[in-house]
Amino acid sequence: MGKLQDQMRMEMELRNFSPKTIKAYLWNMKAYTRHFMKSPDEMGENEIKQYLHYLKVEKKVSYSNINIAYSALRFFYVDTLHREWHVEKIPRPKVGRKLPVVLSREALQKLFAVTANLKHRVILLTTYSAGLRVSEVAHLKITDIDSQRMQIRVEQGKGQKDRYTLLSQELLPELRDYYLQYKPTTWLFEGKGGNVPISVGTIQRIFKTAKTNAGIYQPATVHTLRHCFATHLLEDGTDIFTLRELLGHKSIHTTLRYIHIQRDHLQKVVSPLDQMGRDGS
Numbered sequence: 001m002g003k004l005q006d007q008m009r010m011e012m013e014l015r016n017f018s019p020k021t022i023k024a025y026l027w028n029m030k031a032y033t034r035h036f037m038k039s040p041d042e043m044g045e046n047e048i049k050q051y052l053h054y055l056k057v058e059k060k061v062s063y064s065n066i067n068i069a070y071s072a073l074r075f076f077y078v079d080t081l082h083r084e085w086h087v088e089k090i091p092r093p094k095v096g097r098k099l100p101v102v103l104s105r106e107a108l109q110k111l112f113a114v115t116a117n118l119k120h121r122v123i124l125l126t127t128y129s130a131g132l133r134v135s136e137v138a139h140l141k142i143t144d145i146d147s148q149r150m151q152i153r154v155e156q157g158k159g160q161k162d163r164y165t166l167l168s169q170e171l172l173p174e175l176r177d178y179y180l181q182y183k184p185t186t187w188l189f190e191g192k193g194g195n196v197p198i199s200v201g202t203i204q205r206i207f208k209t210a211k212t213n214a215g216i217y218q219p220a221t222v223h224t225l226r227h228c229f230a231t232h233l234l235e236d237g238t239d240i241f242t243l244r245e246l247l248g249h250k251s252i253h254t255t256l257r258y259i260h261i262q263r264d265h266l267q268k269v270v271s272p273l274d275q276m277g278r279d280g281s
Helices: 003-014 019-036 045-058 063-080 105-113 118-130 134-138 171-182 200-213 224-235 240-247 252-261 272-279
Strands: 151-157 161-166
Touching: 003 019, 003 063, 019 045, 019 063, 045 063, 105 118, 105 200, 105 224, 118 134, 118 151, 118 161, 118 171, 118 200, 118 224, 134 200, 161 240, 224 240, 224 252, 240 252
Parallel strands: none
Antiparallel strands: 151 161
Protein backbone atom coordinates (compact mmCIF):
# COMPACT_ATOMS: atom_id res chain seq x y z
CA MET A 1 0.00 0.00 0.00
CA GLY A 2 2.97 2.33 0.48
CA LYS A 3 1.89 5.96 0.88
CA LEU A 4 -1.73 4.91 1.36
CA GLN A 5 -0.70 2.78 4.33
CA ASP A 6 1.16 5.72 5.86
CA GLN A 7 -1.85 7.95 5.26
CA MET A 8 -4.22 5.45 6.86
CA ARG A 9 -1.91 5.00 9.85
CA MET A 10 -1.74 8.78 10.33
CA GLU A 11 -5.55 9.09 10.25
CA MET A 12 -5.89 6.37 12.90
CA GLU A 13 -3.19 7.86 15.11
CA LEU A 14 -4.87 11.27 14.91
CA ARG A 15 -8.03 9.60 16.22
CA ASN A 16 -6.06 8.01 19.04
CA PHE A 17 -6.72 4.42 17.94
CA SER A 18 -4.96 1.81 20.05
CA PRO A 19 -1.79 0.20 18.62
CA LYS A 20 -3.67 -3.12 18.54
CA THR A 21 -6.49 -1.66 16.39
CA ILE A 22 -4.03 0.07 14.05
CA LYS A 23 -2.13 -3.18 13.55
CA ALA A 24 -5.34 -5.14 12.89
CA TYR A 25 -6.72 -2.60 10.39
CA LEU A 26 -3.45 -2.37 8.44
CA TRP A 27 -3.12 -6.16 8.37
CA ASN A 28 -6.63 -6.50 6.96
CA MET A 29 -5.97 -3.87 4.30
CA LYS A 30 -2.80 -5.69 3.21
CA ALA A 31 -4.73 -8.97 2.97
CA TYR A 32 -7.44 -7.24 0.91
CA THR A 33 -4.82 -5.75 -1.44
CA ARG A 34 -3.02 -9.09 -1.85
CA HIS A 35 -6.28 -10.84 -2.65
CA PHE A 36 -6.95 -8.70 -5.73
CA MET A 37 -3.31 -7.75 -6.47
CA LYS A 38 -4.42 -4.17 -7.03
CA SER A 39 -3.99 -0.92 -5.16
CA PRO A 40 -7.02 -0.38 -2.87
CA ASP A 41 -7.63 3.12 -4.25
CA GLU A 42 -8.33 1.48 -7.64
CA MET A 43 -11.06 -0.69 -6.12
CA GLY A 44 -14.44 -0.01 -4.62
CA GLU A 45 -17.88 -1.37 -3.80
CA ASN A 46 -17.77 -4.50 -5.96
CA GLU A 47 -14.38 -5.63 -4.68
CA ILE A 48 -15.36 -4.95 -1.06
CA LYS A 49 -18.49 -7.11 -1.36
CA GLN A 50 -16.58 -9.86 -3.17
CA TYR A 51 -13.87 -9.86 -0.50
CA LEU A 52 -16.28 -10.01 2.44
CA HIS A 53 -18.16 -12.85 0.70
CA TYR A 54 -14.83 -14.63 0.13
CA LEU A 55 -13.95 -14.36 3.84
CA LYS A 56 -17.32 -15.75 4.87
CA VAL A 57 -17.92 -18.50 2.31
CA GLU A 58 -14.48 -19.69 1.21
CA LYS A 59 -12.19 -18.84 4.11
CA LYS A 60 -14.95 -19.43 6.69
CA VAL A 61 -13.59 -16.63 8.85
CA SER A 62 -15.39 -15.98 12.13
CA TYR A 63 -18.02 -13.22 12.24
CA SER A 64 -15.94 -11.19 14.65
CA ASN A 65 -12.92 -11.21 12.31
CA ILE A 66 -15.11 -10.40 9.30
CA ASN A 67 -16.43 -7.48 11.31
CA ILE A 68 -12.87 -6.24 11.89
CA ALA A 69 -12.16 -6.51 8.16
CA TYR A 70 -15.35 -4.57 7.43
CA SER A 71 -14.35 -1.82 9.87
CA ALA A 72 -10.86 -1.60 8.38
CA LEU A 73 -12.22 -1.29 4.84
CA ARG A 74 -14.78 1.29 5.87
CA PHE A 75 -12.18 3.37 7.67
CA PHE A 76 -9.85 3.27 4.68
CA TYR A 77 -12.44 4.34 2.12
CA VAL A 78 -14.35 6.83 4.29
CA ASP A 79 -11.71 8.36 6.54
CA THR A 80 -8.58 7.96 4.44
CA LEU A 81 -9.88 8.38 0.87
CA HIS A 82 -12.99 10.39 1.88
CA ARG A 83 -15.32 8.33 -0.31
CA GLU A 84 -19.00 7.69 0.34
CA TRP A 85 -19.98 4.41 1.97
CA HIS A 86 -23.51 3.20 1.23
CA VAL A 87 -24.50 0.98 4.14
CA GLU A 88 -27.50 -0.40 2.26
CA LYS A 89 -25.16 -1.65 -0.48
CA ILE A 90 -22.39 -2.87 1.82
CA PRO A 91 -24.17 -4.00 5.01
CA ARG A 92 -22.18 -4.90 8.10
CA PRO A 93 -22.29 -8.67 8.74
CA LYS A 94 -24.68 -9.65 11.49
CA VAL A 95 -22.98 -11.32 14.44
CA GLY A 96 -24.88 -13.98 16.35
CA ARG A 97 -25.24 -13.40 20.07
CA LYS A 98 -22.87 -15.59 22.04
CA LEU A 99 -23.18 -15.52 25.79
CA PRO A 100 -19.92 -15.56 27.77
CA VAL A 101 -18.87 -18.47 29.96
CA VAL A 102 -19.33 -17.78 33.68
CA LEU A 103 -17.86 -19.91 36.47
CA SER A 104 -19.62 -20.50 39.77
CA ARG A 105 -18.28 -18.90 42.94
CA GLU A 106 -17.38 -22.38 44.17
CA ALA A 107 -15.29 -23.03 41.06
CA LEU A 108 -13.52 -19.70 41.50
CA GLN A 109 -12.72 -20.47 45.14
CA LYS A 110 -11.13 -23.73 44.01
CA LEU A 111 -9.23 -21.94 41.24
CA PHE A 112 -7.69 -19.49 43.72
CA ALA A 113 -7.04 -22.19 46.33
CA VAL A 114 -4.96 -24.38 43.98
CA THR A 115 -2.79 -21.43 42.92
CA ALA A 116 0.00 -21.75 45.46
CA ASN A 117 2.32 -19.12 43.96
CA LEU A 118 1.50 -15.85 45.76
CA LYS A 119 2.10 -13.60 42.76
CA HIS A 120 0.00 -15.77 40.47
CA ARG A 121 -2.86 -15.97 42.98
CA VAL A 122 -2.87 -12.20 43.53
CA ILE A 123 -2.97 -11.61 39.76
CA LEU A 124 -6.03 -13.84 39.41
CA LEU A 125 -7.71 -12.37 42.50
CA THR A 126 -7.13 -8.83 41.24
CA THR A 127 -8.53 -9.65 37.81
CA TYR A 128 -11.73 -11.13 39.24
CA SER A 129 -12.32 -8.77 42.17
CA ALA A 130 -11.96 -5.64 40.02
CA GLY A 131 -13.42 -6.95 36.74
CA LEU A 132 -10.30 -6.11 34.75
CA ARG A 133 -9.30 -6.95 31.21
CA VAL A 134 -6.06 -8.92 31.03
CA SER A 135 -4.18 -5.99 29.46
CA GLU A 136 -5.42 -3.75 32.28
CA VAL A 137 -4.10 -6.13 34.92
CA ALA A 138 -0.74 -6.35 33.17
CA HIS A 139 -0.36 -2.55 33.13
CA LEU A 140 -1.43 -1.76 36.69
CA LYS A 141 1.02 0.43 38.55
CA ILE A 142 1.62 0.47 42.31
CA THR A 143 0.20 4.00 42.41
CA ASP A 144 -3.09 2.73 40.91
CA ILE A 145 -3.96 1.00 44.19
CA ASP A 146 -5.81 3.47 46.43
CA SER A 147 -6.31 1.77 49.81
CA GLN A 148 -7.73 4.96 51.36
CA ARG A 149 -10.69 5.11 48.99
CA MET A 150 -10.66 1.34 48.34
CA GLN A 151 -10.44 1.86 44.60
CA ILE A 152 -8.22 0.73 41.74
CA ARG A 153 -7.46 3.24 39.02
CA VAL A 154 -7.45 1.81 35.52
CA GLU A 155 -5.34 4.09 33.36
CA GLN A 156 -6.10 4.26 29.65
CA GLY A 157 -8.23 1.15 29.42
CA LYS A 158 -10.05 0.12 26.26
CA GLY A 159 -10.88 3.22 24.20
CA GLN A 160 -8.10 5.16 25.98
CA LYS A 161 -10.37 5.90 28.93
CA ASP A 162 -9.43 6.13 32.60
CA ARG A 163 -11.83 4.73 35.20
CA TYR A 164 -12.04 3.57 38.79
CA THR A 165 -13.12 0.14 39.90
CA LEU A 166 -13.34 -1.77 43.19
CA LEU A 167 -10.49 -2.63 45.54
CA SER A 168 -11.65 -5.69 47.46
CA GLN A 169 -11.30 -5.83 51.25
CA GLU A 170 -10.26 -9.47 50.86
CA LEU A 171 -7.68 -8.61 48.19
CA LEU A 172 -5.93 -5.81 50.11
CA PRO A 173 -4.02 -7.98 52.65
CA GLU A 174 -2.99 -10.33 49.82
CA LEU A 175 -1.67 -7.35 47.88
CA ARG A 176 0.30 -6.17 50.91
CA ASP A 177 1.84 -9.63 51.43
CA TYR A 178 2.71 -9.73 47.74
CA TYR A 179 4.29 -6.27 47.86
CA LEU A 180 6.47 -7.15 50.85
CA GLN A 181 7.67 -10.38 49.23
CA TYR A 182 8.23 -9.22 45.64
CA LYS A 183 8.96 -5.49 46.18
CA PRO A 184 7.83 -4.22 42.75
CA THR A 185 9.02 -0.73 41.84
CA THR A 186 6.74 0.80 39.21
CA TRP A 187 4.52 -1.88 37.73
CA LEU A 188 2.39 -3.78 40.22
CA PHE A 189 3.09 -7.09 38.48
CA GLU A 190 6.55 -6.97 36.96
CA GLY A 191 7.68 -9.21 34.14
CA LYS A 192 10.99 -10.99 33.78
CA GLY A 193 14.00 -8.75 33.73
CA GLY A 194 12.87 -6.15 36.21
CA ASN A 195 11.00 -2.91 35.69
CA VAL A 196 8.66 -3.96 32.85
CA PRO A 197 5.01 -5.01 33.08
CA ILE A 198 4.14 -8.69 33.07
CA SER A 199 3.10 -9.91 29.63
CA VAL A 200 -0.49 -10.74 28.72
CA GLY A 201 0.66 -14.16 27.55
CA THR A 202 2.15 -14.94 30.96
CA ILE A 203 -1.13 -14.07 32.71
CA GLN A 204 -3.02 -16.27 30.26
CA ARG A 205 -0.69 -19.18 31.02
CA ILE A 206 -1.11 -18.61 34.77
CA PHE A 207 -4.89 -18.90 34.39
CA LYS A 208 -4.65 -21.97 32.16
CA THR A 209 -2.47 -23.77 34.70
CA ALA A 210 -4.79 -22.84 37.57
CA LYS A 211 -7.83 -23.96 35.61
CA THR A 212 -6.24 -27.36 34.91
CA ASN A 213 -5.17 -27.83 38.52
CA ALA A 214 -8.67 -26.90 39.71
CA GLY A 215 -10.27 -29.48 37.41
CA ILE A 216 -12.36 -26.89 35.59
CA TYR A 217 -13.34 -28.19 32.16
CA GLN A 218 -15.48 -25.32 30.92
CA PRO A 219 -14.01 -23.34 27.98
CA ALA A 220 -12.90 -20.52 30.27
CA THR A 221 -10.07 -18.03 29.70
CA VAL A 222 -8.61 -15.35 31.93
CA HIS A 223 -11.21 -12.96 30.46
CA THR A 224 -13.84 -15.23 32.02
CA LEU A 225 -12.90 -13.71 35.39
CA ARG A 226 -14.19 -10.35 34.14
CA HIS A 227 -17.44 -12.00 33.04
CA CYS A 228 -17.73 -13.61 36.48
CA PHE A 229 -17.21 -10.24 38.19
CA ALA A 230 -20.04 -8.68 36.17
CA THR A 231 -22.48 -11.57 36.54
CA HIS A 232 -21.90 -12.07 40.25
CA LEU A 233 -22.34 -8.34 40.96
CA LEU A 234 -25.65 -8.35 39.08
CA GLU A 235 -26.79 -11.39 41.05
CA ASP A 236 -25.90 -9.52 44.25
CA GLY A 237 -28.11 -6.59 43.26
CA THR A 238 -25.71 -4.10 41.63
CA ASP A 239 -27.59 -1.90 39.18
CA ILE A 240 -26.70 -2.06 35.50
CA PHE A 241 -25.51 1.56 35.24
CA THR A 242 -23.04 1.18 38.12
CA LEU A 243 -21.79 -2.04 36.56
CA ARG A 244 -21.29 -0.25 33.27
CA GLU A 245 -19.05 2.32 34.97
CA LEU A 246 -17.03 -0.36 36.77
CA LEU A 247 -16.48 -2.30 33.54
CA GLY A 248 -15.73 0.78 31.46
CA HIS A 249 -18.23 -0.03 28.73
CA LYS A 250 -18.91 2.65 26.16
CA SER A 251 -22.44 1.41 25.49
CA ILE A 252 -24.99 0.20 28.02
CA HIS A 253 -26.00 -2.48 25.48
CA THR A 254 -22.64 -4.21 26.04
CA THR A 255 -23.36 -4.40 29.77
CA LEU A 256 -26.95 -5.58 29.29
CA ARG A 257 -25.81 -8.94 27.94
CA TYR A 258 -24.92 -9.99 31.49
CA ILE A 259 -28.61 -9.86 32.40
CA HIS A 260 -29.11 -12.90 30.18
CA ILE A 261 -26.68 -15.06 32.17
CA GLN A 262 -27.74 -14.33 35.74
CA ARG A 263 -28.60 -17.49 37.64
CA ASP A 264 -30.78 -16.09 40.40
CA HIS A 265 -33.95 -15.64 38.33
CA LEU A 266 -33.39 -18.92 36.47
CA GLN A 267 -33.01 -20.88 39.69
CA LYS A 268 -36.51 -19.83 40.74
CA VAL A 269 -38.03 -21.42 37.64
CA VAL A 270 -39.22 -25.01 38.05
CA SER A 271 -38.81 -27.40 35.12
CA PRO A 272 -42.17 -28.74 33.84
CA LEU A 273 -40.83 -32.27 34.44
CA ASP A 274 -40.15 -31.46 38.11
CA GLN A 275 -43.56 -29.82 38.39
CA MET A 276 -45.16 -32.95 36.98
CA GLY A 277 -43.67 -34.97 39.80
CA ARG A 278 -44.92 -32.49 42.39
CA ASP A 279 -48.44 -32.59 41.00
CA GLY A 280 -48.45 -36.36 41.14
CA SER A 281 -49.87 -36.58 37.64
